[in-house]
Amino acid sequence: MESDLERNTKSGIDHRRYGRLPPLRVALLFGATVVACLLFYHSSDPIKTLLNFSVSTSTSSSTATPTVNVVSPLPPPPPVKEESKLERVLKHAAMDDKKTVIITTLNGAWAAPNAVFDVFLESFRIGNQTEKLVDHLVVVALDQKAYLRCLALHPHCYDLTSANKTDLSNDAYFMTPNYLDMMWRRIEFLHNVLELGYNFVFTDVDIVWFRNPFPRFYPDAEFQIACDYYGGNPLDMDNWPNGGFNYVKSSNSTVEFYKFWYESRITYPGLHDQDVFNQIKRDPKLTEIGLTFKFLDTNFFGGFCQPSRDFNSVCTMHANCCLGLDSKVNDLKVLLEDWKKYMILPSEARAWSIPQKCRYINPVYHPPVTPDEHVHEGEGDKN
Incomplete structure (x- = not known):
């Protein structure tokens, strides 16, 4: 083996x-x-x-x-840029198109109980199909008092106080340094909103809303501005603009325009935003950047300077040409009462019951005054 x-x-x-x-x-x-x-x-x-x-x-x-x-x-992959607080507020307030908002600015004096802000919000509640529009309203607070008051009443509040160098909580009298700072700060802010790609309706808080304004905006203009005095032609450069109400579509042209508008404060020192706009509205720069703009009819977007005479057409009314916060509040409340009566008996509405306390009001159209005349009209908030 x-x-x-x-x-x-x-x-x-x-x-x-x-x-x-x-x-x-x-x-x-x-x-x-x-x-x-x-x-x-x-x-x-x-x-x-x-x-x-x-x-x-x-x-x-x-x-x-x-x-x-x-x-x-x-x-x-590189980290995704964190969404800024402003972007979040705008995103939550945007309309169905995801890119249109309504914006107003607010300081402590106008945010006080029973003052302008309360009247402003009430107008959305009693207006004709305006209640849902307030869901798209962004309130930009210029001081902590305004911010806290906004948070108590409204879901979309943006705190701009960190950027403020001056105290804007008190009533800003017309053409004082605080007033000018507040006006130019809002132009700078609105430029930022356009850069983020959002369209907006900017409205002063001393404007009451009675109807949805969007059907009355021109479809072929990127920038549309209300008027103290309107002569009947939306292209007429002699219309006297009011910066307290405008509709702006975000585009390269409007971004460049707001930048130019803001920088022009240096060229025209001592003037506020709408008077500077009046100076630059014929500037070749606007043609160069391709801006299309029109003036809004006071029949739809009226004010105390030139009220709308048609209750069946009016969208907004502005307490312009009025000096003093108390006077504004009083006469804005009168407007709300007039509107309530119209909604009950439309056939009985004939004319507004203002002015009562507001001064420097002339309901009859007259040629625009010069910027210097605006400056010397007296103390108080004219716009």
């Missing part, structure tokens, strides 16, 4: 020379082979993975340690 040695020799295996593989080494080699196969199977580029995979054993130890070199992962 053949011995084991003779059989192994015939089969080509001589265990006396090679010895048996230790069980641990066999297990480790098997495990490394399984890992390699799995990586090869699941890799999107098997050949590249195979070339980058190696198993090495240590010669200084009786046990082998497998080392797996896997292709380095791709670097992580």
